[in-house]
Each structure stands twice: as structure tokens, then as C-alpha cells.
Amino acid sequence: MAELITTDLVDLDLAGTGREEVTADLAGRLAAAGRVTDLDGFLADLRKREEQMPTGLEGGIGIPHARSAHVTEPTLAFGRSESGVDFGAADGPAHLIFLIAAPEGGGDEHMTILGSLARRLVHESFRQSLHAAPDADAVVELVRKEVLGQ
Amino acid sequence: MRFVAVTSCPTGIAHTYMAAESLEQAAKAAGHEIAVETQGAAGSTPLTARQIAEADAVVFAADVDVRDRARFAGKPLVTGGVKAAINDGARLIAEAEAAAERGAGAAADPAPGAGPELATKVEAGAGAGTRLRQWLMTGVSYMIPFVAAGGILIAVAFLLGGAEIAAVVNGGEFGGVTYEGISDPSDLLAQAGIAGVLFKIGTTAFEMLVPILSGFIAFGMADRPGIAPGVVGGLLASAIGAGFLGGLVSGLLAGAVVLGLKRVPVPRGVAGVMPVVVIPLLATLVVGVLMVVVVGEPIAAAQGALTGWLSGLSGGTAWLLGALLGLMMAFDMGGPVNKVAYTFGLAALASGDTVIMAAVMAAGMTPPLGLALATVLRRRLFTKSERDAGKAAWLLGASFITEGAIPFAAADPFRIIPSLMVGSATTGALSVVFAATSPAPHGGIWVVGLIGHPLLYLLAVAIGAVVTCACVLVAKSVGRPRAAETTTSTTPAGQPVTV
Numbered sequence: 001m002a003e004l005i006t007t008d009l010v011d012l013d014l015a016g017t018g019r020e021e022v023t024a025d026l027a028g029r030l031a032a033a034g035r036v037t038d039l040d041g042f043l044a045d046l047r048k049r050e051e052q053m054p055t056g057l058e059g060g061i062g063i064p065h066a067r068s069a070h071v072t073e074p075t076l077a078f079g080r081s082e083s084g085v086d087f088g089a090a091d092g093p094a095h096l097i098f099l100i101a102a103p104e105g106g107g108d109e110h111m112t113i114l115g116s117l118a119r120r121l122v123h124e125s126f127r128q129s130l131h132a133a134p135d136a137d138a139v140v141e142l143v144r145k146e147v148l149g150q
Numbered sequence: 151m152r153f154v155a156v157t158s159c160p161t162g163i164a165h166t167y168m169a170a171e172s173l174e175q176a177a178k179a180a181g182h183e184i185a186v187e188t189q190g191a192a193g194s195t196p197l198t199a200r201q202i203a204e205a206d207a208v209v210f211a212a213d214v215d216v217r218d219r220a221r222f223a224g225k226p227l228v229t230g231g232v233k234a235a236i237n238d239g240a241r242l243i244a245e246a247e248a249a250a251e252r253g254a255g256a257a258a259d260p261a262p263g264a265g266p267e268l269a270t271k272v273e274a275g276a277g278a279g280t281r282l283r284q285w286l287m288t289g290v291s292y293m294i295p296f297v298a299a300g301g302i303l304i305a306v307a308f309l310l311g312g313a314e315i316a317a318v319v320n321g322g323e324f325g326g327v328t329y330e331g332i333s334d335p336s337d338l339l340a341q342a343g344i345a346g347v348l349f350k351i352g353t354t355a356f357e358m359l360v361p362i363l364s365g366f367i368a369f370g371m372a373d374r375p376g377i378a379p380g381v382v383g384g385l386l387a388s389a390i391g392a393g394f395l396g397g398l399v400s401g402l403l404a405g406a407v408v409l410g411l412k413r414v415p416v417p418r419g420v421a422g423v424m425p426v427v428v429i430p431l432l433a434t435l436v437v438g439v440l441m442v443v444v445v446g447e448p449i450a451a452a453q454g455a456l457t458g459w460l461s462g463l464s465g466g467t468a469w470l471l472g473a474l475l476g477l478m479m480a481f482d483m484g485g486p487v488n489k490v491a492y493t494f495g496l497a498a499l500a501s502g503d504t505v506i507m508a509a510v511m512a513a514g515m516t517p518p519l520g521l522a523l524a525t526v527l528r529r530r531l532f533t534k535s536e537r538d539a540g541k542a543a544w545l546l547g548a549s550f551i552t553e554g555a556i557p558f559a560a561a562d563p564f565r566i567i568p569s570l571m572v573g574s575a576t577t578g579a580l581s582v583v584f585a586a587t588s589p590a591p592h593g594g595i596w597v598v599g600l601i602g603h604p605l606l607y608l609l610a611v612a613i614g615a616v617v618t619c620a621c622v623l624v625a626k627s628v629g630r631p632r633a634a635e636t637t638t639s640t641t642p643a644g645q646p647v648t649v
Contacts, residue, residue: 052160053213057168058237065164067191102163102191105415111163111192118167122175122236 004113005076005143008033010136014081014097019050022085023064026077026099036101038070045070046099054088059127062087062094063118067102074110075101076117078130078139096130117147151182153246154197155209156216158189159232166190169211169235176239180247184209189217197221206250209242211235214421218373226250283562288370289401290561291535293363297557298542300355303348305549305596311345313593313600318342319349323500325589356553359484360384360394363560364401371405372412375425379404379433383441390446391453393485394556398563400441407433449486456490468505469579475506476513476578476614480570483517483552483559496591504587508601511550512581512611513574515594518547518554519611520573520618521566524626527619531626536561547615550594558622565625573618580610 009029016022027043030036045068049055055063062085077099084093098121102114120126126146133139155173159165170186177184185205187197189212196218202208207226210216211234226249230242307315317324319342321331332338338346361384368380383400390396411429420428456478463471478491495510525532525540532540539557546554559566587602598604 049161053233055164057233063164065161067161067163100164102161111190114163115167115188115190115192118164119171121164122168122171 002035002073002075003140003144004074004117004147005078005140006033007136007140009075009077010139011077011079012133012136012139014079014085017081017083017085019062019064019085019087020047022062022079022081022097023050023099026064026079026097027101029077030071030075030099030101033075035073035075036068036070037072042066042068042070042101056087056089056094058089058091059124060084060092060095061089061121061127062097063100063121064097065100065102067104069104071101071103073101074103074114076114076143077101078143080130080133096127113147117143120146151206151247151250152201152204153177153182153184153207153209153243153250154201154205154222155184155186156189156197156212156219157186157232157235158212158214158216160214162189162191165213165232165236169232169239172236172239173209173211173242176243179240180243182243182247184243207246209235209246211242215425220373226252285367285370285402285405286398286561286563287533287535289363289365289367289398290557292366292369293359293560294535294539294557296355296358296362297539297546297553300352300359301542301546301549301551301554303352303355304551305352305545305594307345307349307352308549308593308596311343311349313590313597315342315345315349316592319346319353324591357388359553359556360388360397363394363556364397364404367398367401368404368408371402372408373425375412375429375433376405376408378430379408379437382434383437386438386441387445390441390449391486391489392441392445392449393482393488394553394560395482395485395563396441396445396449398560399445400437403440404433404437407436453486453490456487457494460490460494469582471506472509472513472582473575473579475510476574476576477571479510479513479552479578480517480555480574481567483556483570488514488552492591499589499591504589504602505582505585507591508586508588508607509578509581511588511591511594512586512607512614513578514552515547515550515611516573516577516614516618517552517559517570518543519615520547520570521555521558521622522547523615523619524622528623528626531623533561548595550592562626565628566622569621569625570618572621573614573616576617577610577614580613581607584610586610 011026014022014025016025023046024043027036027039027046031039036042045066046064049066050064055065079097081095081097084095085097087094100114103110129142130139133142157166157169166188167190170188173186174184185197185201187194202221205225207228208222210227210229211232213232228242228245228249235242314324317329319332321329332341335350338350361381364384364387365377365381368376380401383404384397387396387400408429411432416424475491478487481487492510495507498506522540522543525537529537536558543554555570584603584606586607588600590597590600601607
């Protein structure tokens with residue numbers, strides 16, 4: 001199984017300011033890495049999920065995510081935004097954006113990894129470390145350590 | 151305190167797990183224990199029966215339907231969305247504390263807008279044999295009130311109205327008089343008196359036996375979506391004359407079909423309508439077609455063959471015929487084989503042979519009587535609901551309402567049915583040997599005044615009941631111990647918690 005996240009899936013200085021724009025930016029990185037076969041289809045799946053209920057969480061978190069037939073590997077793309085991006089949370093824009101992509105027919109193993117990733121997102125210490133991460137390598141290292149226990 | 155929680159969200163990859171983590175953190179911070187079932191895409195490890203039983207309160211953090219929520223019936227409940235749990239897990243935990251302190255008396259209804267939850271007796275993780283028995287017991291436990299209420303009303307109707315009350319209400323011939331029957335229930339009181347009304351109510355309750363049995367076996371297997379296909383399958387089992395054995399088949403079939411349909415992966419967005427619309431629709435269709443087309447035809451054919459075969463035996467050894475009719479009466483208690491034997495008795499009666507009718511009636515009285523005796527002699531071999539059914543079975547057996555034995559037979563068919571058949575065959579043979587006669591096709595001991603050789607007749611019934619009892623006790627002692635209900639805890643509502 002491929003890595004959950006690699007350095008080219010990290011953007012520590014997101015240029016965009018809108019939800020769609022930022023999501024498309026991160027999803028584009030997945031497509032470039034060959035983890036998404038049809039970018040437009042995947043974006044449509046993300047939009048559909050986002051429309052059900054915004055994925056913003058209190059504490060400046062946005063987690064656009066979808067299970068999609070266009071995804072080949074369970075993947076996390078991570079973006080950080082200085083100015084913040086509105087993901088619909090009541091307390092303001094998101095500064096940490098986690099794009100979670102799951103293959104439609106993903107097996108339990110895949111899903112378990114994404115489940116433990118999601119569990120880590122709740123931890124304040126994990127968020128703080130991501131805020132403080134100096135570069136993409138640090139982010140990848142952090143996820144590997146916290147989520148996969150490696 | 152101890153809590154259990156279920157988390158679930160539309161996609162099942164993020165919020166479900168975040169909510170679980172958040173609740174776990176909040177509970178730990180407040181000094182509580184919590185076990186969380188994450189109903190997400192990674193599959194879920196179900197909460198155990200013990201965890202649910204020991205929990206002081208239940209938390210649902212869910213944006214889509216919680217699966218199998220009947221397990222939590224009667225528990226203090228707090229509900230919220232997954233985001234509420236993620237953003238402020240501590241608040242939900244505090245609410246759960248408060249709910250637990252208010253006690254189960256203030257238990258919230260887990261399903262807003264839905265009725266009180268039903269309970270099953272099925273434990274997760276039990277072996278195949280145990281599960282099968284628990285499915286059957288779930289169906290039986292819901293059926294017993296119908297047996298008791300309907301059976302006692304019918305018995306009282308015979309007591310008040312005499313043996314002819316069945317013919318008066320349903321039509322038919324009795325004692326040389328032909329009755330048309332009463333088709334409009336509003337005419338009952340005027341034409342058949344209070345006895346007729348009671349008889350009608352009782353038989354209506356009895357019409358529900360097989361549907362309820364079938365429906366709640368399916369419920370035990372597959373939860374709420376099993377009820378509709380199970381009940382409809384049971385109604386069809388009745389309609390094709392398949393009796394309670396047909397009901398067992400339709401219930402198990404409905405449960406299996408629903409379980410299969412639940413495994414079909416569907417987009418989580420439409421998962422909400424699956425248990426309400428799609429699954430009941432498809433399962434009802436499949437079970438219905440199978441019952442009508444696959445089960446119905448062979449039963450009708452077998453009944454025809456059996457009837458022809460019995461007629462061919464009429465000239466043979468009389469006591470053997472009595473024993474054979476006894477075997478048939480006890481085989482399925484109102485099912486197709488029983489019907490053939492009973493109809494044979496009616497036909498004999500119409501041609502003036504009252505000995506056959508007496509044997510048939512006696513053989514139909516011993517199953518409930520023998521079981522009632524068994525529940526008194528060896529209480530521990532029976533569950534509480536069976537012991538309750540045993541109390542009513544005295545009256546039902548005495549009134550020739552063989553259906554009183556169905557709760558026992560449905561719960562443990564392979565031990566009970568052969569035992570009942572041995573006892574009934576004994577009684578059927580003895581009744582013929584004693585040359586007892588009955589001009590009445592119903593009524594049991596309430597028509598003993600019409601019976602020829604009444605004392606010997608009662609002796610035949612008593613011996614058969616004792617034989618039945620002995621066989622049941624031996625069969626029940628063989629194999630597994632029965633402690634089904636001692637392991638399930640009881641909620642304040644008095645219902646066993648689903649597990």
C-alpha cells in the first residue's frame with residue numbers, strides 16, 4: 001500500500017481563499033500523484049459530500065473528504081492557510097485543511113488507516129504540531145508517527 | 151460511570167472516528183469509562199451485550215441512522231450529531247451523566263417519532279445453534295400472548311356456548327344441524343351470544359400466531375426491517391395451510407433475505423432509506439414468492455396424498471389408525487399434517503364413525519397438557535416465558551386447543567415435536583382401544599358429557615399427557631443445558647435487553 005501522505009501532497013502556504021479553490025488545489029495534487037484518476041469526478045464527489053453538511057470543525061479545521069470511485073489509494077493531502085478558508089464552521093475559517101480521499105470499494109485495512117487519521121485530528125497536540133511544522137517533510141513525518149505509529 | 155456510544159456519519163471515513171475519539175477523550179477527562187462503536191466504513195466492532203447491559207447511559211453521535219438501535223432499548227439516551235461530539239464531546243458526556251442520574255425511568259425514546267423499541271433475545275457472538283434457538287425464542291416470546299389470550303377466549307367460548315359454538319360462528323354441521331355461519335361480526339352478539347363473540351375474538355387472535363411468530367423470528371435475525379417480510383411470509387404460510395412450521399420457515403427465510411440485503415453495499419447517502427423502503431420491499435417480494443410458489447404447491451400435493459393414504463387404511467387395524475392419527479395431530483399442531491388428520495376425523499364423523507373423532511380430539515389434547523405438566527415438574531428446563539405459556543397450556547389442552555403447544559415446539563422443534571407425537575400416538579391408540587366415542591368435533595373436556603366411555607377417555611388423555619411429559623423431559627435433558635434467560639439482563643421496562 002502506498003504512503004498515506006507524501007511531501008508533494010502537502011501545501012503549507014495555500015494560495016486560495018475559497019473552499020472550492022483550495023479543495024481543487026489539493027485534489028489537483030492527488031491527481032498529479034496518480035492517486036486520483038478523474039479530477040473532475042473526484043471534485044464532484046467532494047462537492048456532494050460538502051453539500052450534505054459543511055466539513056468545517058471548530059478550532060480552524062476543514063476536512064473535505066469523499067469516498068470516490070476515482071480514488072486509487074487512501075490518501076491525505078494537507079494544506080495550511082495563513083488567512084483562513086471558510087469551511088462552514090461556526091467559529092470561523094479553517095487554517096488546517098485535510099483532504100481525505102478514500103477509494104469507493106476500499107477494504108477494511110484502508111478504512112482503518114483513515115479512521116485512525118481522523119481520530120488523531122481531534123487531538124489538540126496533533127493540530128498544534130501541524131501548525132508549527134516548518135516544512136512538508138515535517139508534516140509527513142508527523143502523520144507517519146502519529147497515525148501509523150512508525 | 152460507564153457509557154456506551156455509537157458514532158456514524160454519511161461518508162463513514164472521518165467524522166465517525168473523530169466523534170469517537172472526542173467522546174473517549176471527554177469521558178476519560180471526566181473520569182468515566184466509555185466504549186464506542188464506530189459504524190463507519192472500516193466496519194464496526196459491535197458493542198458486546200455485557201457492555202450495553204452495564205452502561206449507565208447511551209450516547210448516539212450520529213448523522214445517519216444508528217444500526218440495530220433496538221439493542222439499547224430502555225437505556226437512558228443522549229443524542230447529538232457527530233459535529234456536536236467532535237466540537238464539544240464534554241457536553242455530550244455531561245448530558246449522559248445527567249441522563250444516567252435521572253435514571254432509566256426517564257429513558258428517552260431512542261428513535262424520535264418512532265414507537266418504543268422492541269427487544270430480541272439474540273446475543274451477538276453466540277454459536278450457530280445458540281443463535282438459531284435465540285431467533286426462534288424471540289419469535290415465540292412475542293407469540294405467546296396471542297396463544298394465551300386467544301386460546302383462553304376460545305376455551306371460555308366453548309364453556310359458555312357448548313361444542314356447537316364453532317359451527318354456529320364459522321358455519322358447518324354439528325349434531326345433525328347445519329349452520330350457515332355468521333359473516334358479519336356485528337351480527338355475532340345477536341345470533342351467537344357472548345360465547346360467539348368470545349369465539350370470534352379468540353380465533354382472530356389465533357390467526358395472528360403464525361404471522362407474529364414468523365415476523366419476530368425475522369426481527370430477531372435482522373432487526374426491524376425483518377418484521378414486514380416476516381409477518382407477510384407468516385400470513386402466506388397460514389394462507390397456504392403451512393401452519394407454524396411454515397411460519398418458522400418463512401421467518402427464517404425473511405430474516406436471511408434481509409440480512410443478505412443489508413450486506414449489499416450501497417452509497418451511504420441512500421443507506422437511510424434502505425431499512426425503511428428498499429429492504430422490506432425486496433425481502434417481502436422474495437419471501438412471498440417463495441412461500442406461494444415454492445412452498446405452497448408441494449404442501450397442497452402432500453396433503454392430498456396423505457388424505458388418500460389415510461382413506462386406504464380405514465379398513466385396517468383400528469388402534470394403529472388411532473396411533474397414526476395421533477402422530478399426525480401432534481406433528482404440526484394446526485399445520486397441514488394436523489389438518490389432514492382432523493379433516494379425516496370430521497369425515498368419519500359425517501359418515502357416523504364417532505370413534506375416530508374421539509381419538510383425534512384426545513390426541514390433540516395431550517400436547518399442551520403434557521408440556522404444562524413438564525413445566526411444573528422440571529421448571530429449570532424451561533425459560534420463564536415457556537413456564538408462563540405452560541400455565542395457559544393446561545386450559546388450552548383441556549379444551550382441545552393443540553396450538554397451546556406451539557410456543558414450545560417452535561422454540562425447540564427437534565426435541566419437542568417427536569415427544570409430542572409419541573404421547574399423542576399413545577392417546578390416539580388408547581382412545582380407540584377403549585372404544586371411546588365423540589359426536590363433537592371440538593370442545594375437549596367441556597363436551598365430556600357427550601363422550602362415550604368418558605372415564606376411560608379421560609384416562610387415555612391422562613396417560614398420553616404423562617408419556618408426552620416424560621419424553622419432553624428426557625429430550626430436554628439431552629444435549630445442552632438451558633439457561634437462556636438467566637444470562638440476559640432485564641431493563642426496567644421488564645424486557646430483555648437486545649444483545
